[in-house]
Amino acid sequence: MRLAGVAEAVILAWGWRKRLIAFAAGACGALALAPLDLWPFVVVPMTVAIWLIDGAVGTTAGQRFRAGFAAGWWWGFGFFVAGLWWLGAAFLVEADKFAWAMPLGVVALPAFLAVFPAFTFGAARLFWPAGATRILVLAAMLGISEWLRGHVLTGFPWNVYGMMLTGEVHLEQVASLIGLYGLTLFAVAIGAAPATLGTGRGVGRWAPSVFALIGLAGFFGFGLWRVPSGASPVVPGVKLRLMQPNLSQDAKFNGTHGPAILEKYLELSDRATSPENPGLQGVTHLIWPESAFPFLLGRTPGALSRIASALPPDVTLITGAARAGEALPGESRPPIYNSIQVVNDEGAILASYDKVHLVPFGEYLPPVLGTLIRAVGLSQFVSVPGGFSSGTRHAPLAIKGLPPAAPLICYEVVFPGEVTPRGPRPAFFLNLTNDGWFGLTSGPHQHFAQARLRSVEEGLPLVRVANTGISGVVDAYGRVVASLPLGAEGVLDTALPRRGPATLYGRAGDAVFAGLVVLFLAISSFTRRRRRQRT
Numbered sequence: 001m002r003l004a005g006v007a008e009a010v011i012l013a014w015g016w017r018k019r020l021i022a023f024a025a026g027a028c029g030a031l032a033l034a035p036l037d038l039w040p041f042v043v044v045p046m047t048v049a050i051w052l053i054d055g056a057v058g059t060t061a062g063q064r065f066r067a068g069f070a071a072g073w074w075w076g077f078g079f080f081v082a083g084l085w086w087l088g089a090a091f092l093v094e095a096d097k098f099a100w101a102m103p104l105g106v107v108a109l110p111a112f113l114a115v116f117p118a119f120t121f122g123a124a125r126l127f128w129p130a131g132a133t134r135i136l137v138l139a140a141m142l143g144i145s146e147w148l149r150g151h152v153l154t155g156f157p158w159n160v161y162g163m164m165l166t167g168e169v170h171l172e173q174v175a176s177l178i179g180l181y182g183l184t185l186f187a188v189a190i191g192a193a194p195a196t197l198g199t200g201r202g203v204g205r206w207a208p209s210v211f212a213l214i215g216l217a218g219f220f221g222f223g224l225w226r227v228p229s230g231a232s233p234v235v236p237g238v239k240l241r242l243m244q245p246n247l248s249q250d251a252k253f254n255g256t257h258g259p260a261i262l263e264k265y266l267e268l269s270d271r272a273t274s275p276e277n278p279g280l281q282g283v284t285h286l287i288w289p290e291s292a293f294p295f296l297l298g299r300t301p302g303a304l305s306r307i308a309s310a311l312p313p314d315v316t317l318i319t320g321a322a323r324a325g326e327a328l329p330g331e332s333r334p335p336i337y338n339s340i341q342v343v344n345d346e347g348a349i350l351a352s353y354d355k356v357h358l359v360p361f362g363e364y365l366p367p368v369l370g371t372l373i374r375a376v377g378l379s380q381f382v383s384v385p386g387g388f389s390s391g392t393r394h395a396p397l398a399i400k401g402l403p404p405a406a407p408l409i410c411y412e413v414v415f416p417g418e419v420t421p422r423g424p425r426p427a428f429f430l431n432l433t434n435d436g437w438f439g440l441t442s443g444p445h446q447h448f449a450q451a452r453l454r455s456v457e458e459g460l461p462l463v464r465v466a467n468t469g470i471s472g473v474v475d476a477y478g479r480v481v482a483s484l485p486l487g488a489e490g491v492l493d494t495a496l497p498r499r500g501p502a503t504l505y506g507r508a509g510d511a512v513f514a515g516l517v518v519l520f521l522a523i524s525s526f527t528r529r530r531r532r533q534r535t
Helices: 004-011 013-030 039-054 059-093 095-113 115-127 136-148 159-163 169-193 195-199 203-226 255-269 302-312 365-373 409-414 444-458 505-508 512-535
Strands: 240-244 284-289 315-323 334-341 349-354 405-409 429-433 460-465 473-474 478-483 488-493
Touching: 004 039, 013 039, 013 059, 013 159, 013 429, 013 505, 039 059, 039 159, 039 169, 039 195, 039 473, 059 095, 059 115, 095 115, 095 473, 115 136, 115 159, 136 159, 136 169, 136 512, 159 169, 169 203, 169 444, 169 505, 195 203, 240 255, 240 460, 240 473, 255 302, 255 488, 302 334, 302 444, 315 405, 315 429, 334 405, 334 505, 409 429, 409 444, 444 460, 444 473, 444 505, 473 488, 478 488, 505 512
Parallel strands: 240 284, 284 315, 405 429, 429 460
Antiparallel strands: 240 488, 315 334, 334 349, 460 473, 473 478
């Protein structure tokens, strides 16, 4: 079937056929995400999006908006269901408490997120030009809606469309200039370019596809220029040991398992990996994952004493742990923070960082919805009465023997432009996480891919330790230096790569993205005026 026939079938589809086409096209976009990273599939959802909006007809502006809104909702629903299905695994960790609510994660959340592209399709239809520049309109408006999705209601920038172009390390380097949201503009424009092959006339219908290929070649060439040919230099005198315990989630948060969990960590941490690496001797820093213990480490002196007895002299432990703050007057209990804590070889906690960007419904219940949610029998997943409290600010973490670190706990790492503290530029990202909630699904792969992209954007290496994986070290260009696979137990000895040069995105943030949005819309507006003058 010729491409023109496919385009005509999509544009003229109606009713359930159009909804099914939109859903399937959106779902195809998930093939371009981790772990498959089949980035050429970006063409399917974006090209079909153009044709869906072309077919959103009506005699009034309101009818056209509603037609575009409906097509965009089904398109977005397909994308988010296919990309976020793995969220259902979290509801089965404590199935007796949460299994009944699985549709909230697998269906309700994608249904809500689909509202963002729905409004985009509807609004785009109101300003929909003829010809190739409608590709730029869609790119600009989807870029704006993705930025809003990453910021509204604390934000959820998971699987932003720009992630479809990050499966190849050279292709993603342009994020050092324009960031994830800027990359989204080009992912949409490049993916939608073939739409004119099915709807245009004459030689001009080839122009968008030719420009898309030139753009891809330019991105790849920039990546070849930016990424050094050899290994990145390392920080001298630093030998990291990353410990990935691969504990089941139900065991990890059972308080009665606390002593056994600590002993497992210590035994695994001291495991010999080769004759040259006979355990903790020679290691400078041992790193454990997020929320490592089912107890408050700072209020469990026996655990600190046991850690001190196991650490060789001058070895520092960096670990995730719940931390109790000071109770305010009139409060019945102290605030509990999800923290990173630094412990020396004498068992003293030298420094802490408290997670700032908590996971709604996972670590706390939003105040506005909390009463309603509790009324239907739902609580946050983490078993902390009242939920975790939020830290006050992103701050660098001072660790003896290491350059300044930018600490990030769990999904704090997925927020572009919000991962470095104010002040002097840090030397690396330290990301402790626990993706054990999601089992051996695509979720942890997507999380690791987004963490990698922060290294590209900011020019900073990443040290990431996860309970069940993926743990590893990434250099300042997004290249994986060493890693432990998902679902494996083990330790990883590695050096710390040096930071790279400061990036344009690291200095300017999303200002470049905003400028590109204006440019895309200006080109479309100028072309529309020229076309009207000719007619």
